[in-house]
Amino acid sequence: MAAAMQPEAAVSTTTRGAISIQDVVKIYDPHGAAVMAVDHCSLEISAGEICMVVGPSGCGKTTLLNAIAGFHEITSGRILLDGEVLCSTEKPKAEPGSDRIVVFQSGALFPWKTNLENVAFGPLVQGTLSRAEATEKALDVMADAGLSGVEHNFPGEISSGMRRRVEIVRALMNNPKVLLLDEPYRALDSLTKSVMHEALLEIYYKNKVTIFFITHDLEEAIFLGHKVAIMTTRPCRPKKILTVDIPHPRDYSVLTSRRFRELMEETNEAVHEEAIKAFAAGEKEG
Amino acid sequence: MTQQDLEAGVPHADVLEIYRRTVPFQAVPEILLGKIAHLGNSAFYAAGEIIYKTGDDANDICIIVSGRVEHELEPQAQARRPLKVLEAGDVFGWAALLSKYPRRLAKAICTEQAEVIRINGEKLLRVLETDPAAGDHVMSQFATMIARDYTVPGLGAMLRKIHRRIHAGDVQGMNLTLYRYQQWLKSPRPYLMVVGFTLFVGFWYLAVEVWKLPRFRDMPGITAVVKEWLNPDPAYGLSIYTPEYYKHIGVSIWRVTQAFFLATVLGVSVGLMLGWSKKFKEYVFPVFETLRPIPILAWVPLAIVMFVATESAVIYLTFLASFFATALNTMLGVESIDESYVRAACCLGAKRAQVFRHVIVPGALPFIFTGLQISVGVSWFSLVAAEMVSGQYGLGYVINTSYTMVRYPTIVIGMITLGFVGYITSAMVRAMGDHLMKWRTRELALGAQ
Numbered sequence: 001m002a003a004a005m006q007p008e009a010a011v012s013t014t015t016r017g018a019i020s021i022q023d024v025v026k027i028y029d030p031h032g033a034a035v036m037a038v039d040h041c042s043l044e045i046s047a048g049e050i051c052m053v054v055g056p057s058g059c060g061k062t063t064l065l066n067a068i069a070g071f072h073e074i075t076s077g078r079i080l081l082d083g084e085v086l087c088s089t090e091k092p093k094a095e096p097g098s099d100r101i102v103v104f105q106s107g108a109l110f111p112w113k114t115n116l117e118n119v120a121f122g123p124l125v126q127g128t129l130s131r132a133e134a135t136e137k138a139l140d141v142m143a144d145a146g147l148s149g150v151e152h153n154f155p156g157e158i159s160s161g162m163r164r165r166v167e168i169v170r171a172l173m174n175n176p177k178v179l180l181l182d183e184p185y186r187a188l189d190s191l192t193k194s195v196m197h198e199a200l201l202e203i204y205y206k207n208k209v210t211i212f213f214i215t216h217d218l219e220e221a222i223f224l225g226h227k228v229a230i231m232t233t234r235p236c237r238p239k240k241i242l243t244v245d246i247p248h249p250r251d252y253s254v255l256t257s258r259r260f261r262e263l264m265e266e267t268n269e270a271v272h273e274e275a276i277k278a279f280a281a282g283e284k285e286g
Numbered sequence: 287m288t289q290q291d292l293e294a295g296v297p298h299a300d301v302l303e304i305y306r307r308t309v310p311f312q313a314v315p316e317i318l319l320g321k322i323a324h325l326g327n328s329a330f331y332a333a334g335e336i337i338y339k340t341g342d343d344a345n346d347i348c349i350i351v352s353g354r355v356e357h358e359l360e361p362q363a364q365a366r367r368p369l370k371v372l373e374a375g376d377v378f379g380w381a382a383l384l385s386k387y388p389r390r391l392a393k394a395i396c397t398e399q400a401e402v403i404r405i406n407g408e409k410l411l412r413v414l415e416t417d418p419a420a421g422d423h424v425m426s427q428f429a430t431m432i433a434r435d436y437t438v439p440g441l442g443a444m445l446r447k448i449h450r451r452i453h454a455g456d457v458q459g460m461n462l463t464l465y466r467y468q469q470w471l472k473s474p475r476p477y478l479m480v481v482g483f484t485l486f487v488g489f490w491y492l493a494v495e496v497w498k499l500p501r502f503r504d505m506p507g508i509t510a511v512v513k514e515w516l517n518p519d520p521a522y523g524l525s526i527y528t529p530e531y532y533k534h535i536g537v538s539i540w541r542v543t544q545a546f547f548l549a550t551v552l553g554v555s556v557g558l559m560l561g562w563s564k565k566f567k568e569y570v571f572p573v574f575e576t577l578r579p580i581p582i583l584a585w586v587p588l589a590i591v592m593f594v595a596t597e598s599a600v601i602y603l604t605f606l607a608s609f610f611a612t613a614l615n616t617m618l619g620v621e622s623i624d625e626s627y628v629r630a631a632c633c634l635g636a637k638r639a640q641v642f643r644h645v646i647v648p649g650a651l652p653f654i655f656t657g658l659q660i661s662v663g664v665s666w667f668s669l670v671a672a673e674m675v676s677g678q679y680g681l682g683y684v685i686n687t688s689y690t691m692v693r694y695p696t697i698v699i700g701m702i703t704l705g706f707v708g709y710i711t712s713a714m715v716r717a718m719g720d721h722l723m724k725w726r727t728r729e730l731a732l733g734a735q
Contacts, residue, residue, distance in 0.1 A: 102629065108624070108630035110627060110644070111726075112651070112723070112726075113644075113725075121636075121644070122634040125635050125636040147443055149444060170634070171633075171634075174634060174635065191430065195433050198433070251366050251437070
């Protein structure tokens, strides 16, 4: 069982999904007045690592995620996935692909498809599996993630916590190298959130995929992450990178451990500073 | 036995207190809690006694009143911490509520003398179904308890569902329409509707026939209209007894059907293109917006010039406004689709055509059906104008010719008939929409409960 695993074994079983963000700049130019969203940002994420990106709302974290996912162009710099260039100054926009799957802040399960059809969607449109195979595999992975019983419901009929789980399972169906999570638990109440955290870790221990997880919740970041990158607010660049030395697998008892509290104290200041800056900037913009 | 029944029949306040301190039954309404307590049977176990072991039939859930119980989940349950010592106020034996495991997943042994309340899982579910909202809450509390206290995240999802008189899963299409109809009859709305109609007809009667108000004096009174309508030998030649009446209705319905069908096929296609392709929109939309505000009446002369046969001219005129309504709503529908859905589909490897089929079309469907409801109403509007050019049949034709021939009661008969038929067609479109958008109607049905 997971509990018997060595801490480093939790990371090193994966050799794919290393992301290298090198000197990335993103300048928005909406009304002629250039706004720098990301400023010479560099960040290395090893294969199979959970990297938590923390910063106040609107600091430019999502811009970074969008660049990796291929939704937006970058202005300069480059981003590599396993040594291959996703985007660079010459080719500013990455191709979206099933090796990097995004789980969206507000959830993007198709409400007109049942949960099962949602999960089976990826392999079906890629043409990698037949309808019968995709359905069978989807049933398997859903049962595995404790989602039996809701296969034939529509996403609108299940709780928001369940929906997030279905969405993560839908992503994992495609065997991605990287999961990009954009504040997926933002709208959940804290009780559901804690259940979701453990569920996410459980899924992670089974699948060992690189996770790029955006949040503004420091506690969530330290609880889940191998690495926590605290970002400065607009323009966005790492202010402090923290390696969380609490061994995986973790469960909720970690939250009350001494080391966890120490790490919280160590980083709280940095996050708070940025929050104040973001607040002040927000007021200026009116 | 009788003694126990008596006790169970009227649960004491302190018995209810025992339930209330457990996780699943917190915040359960008094009445429901009383019913649950009624199911409970006390049992006493000595230290070392086995309450159940793995693989036993799981019938009851258990609440500890006093004492201690050691609870060990089997490895297959995949608990992070399988062993747990339970005390007063703890609930175990929840396998009795799971849909897939009619057997025990754990071993429960008394470590010191214990009093336990046993509740049959099946009966508990029946009782919870009497108050589905509170029942759902109890089951979700069970799910939370299983995930958090027993550290088994997966099994909470396998808890049995609280069934309602109407299953959310069965609510689709026509069922939903029927269900809505039943709910409607139970609500005060039909009676308010009757009151509304009565006031309207009463005002008509009083204003025209009793008070003879200045502007109403020359209007046909309701008694004259009803008499004419129900007259086997109508003074102006049109009543429910004359075959012409049905011929007019039939011809109008047929025209509206053709026009509506055309407007839907063309309107939805053009609307999808407008919403989906920026370039197409740049070419087409300005022309579209210039033509859209032109009233049907203004098109009449051109329609007569364009189409040699009057019938096609009438259908063309009826079609026009519907087409614009459908196309515009479809376009708005496509534009309203959350960008995340498109992005998610791209992430999952969908090509442009697949995004169109799996995201754009179904995503726009709610707006399309709003458009169709407007469109079917508008087509009846346009029909009256269109039938000005027609030869000899149709409700619009009835109204037009009755005006020129001063048959006032017949005008009103035509108007009311038009109103009713129009209402029925738009109800049909709505029912069709419910049928096609199960995902949406089920969401709405859940919301309504």
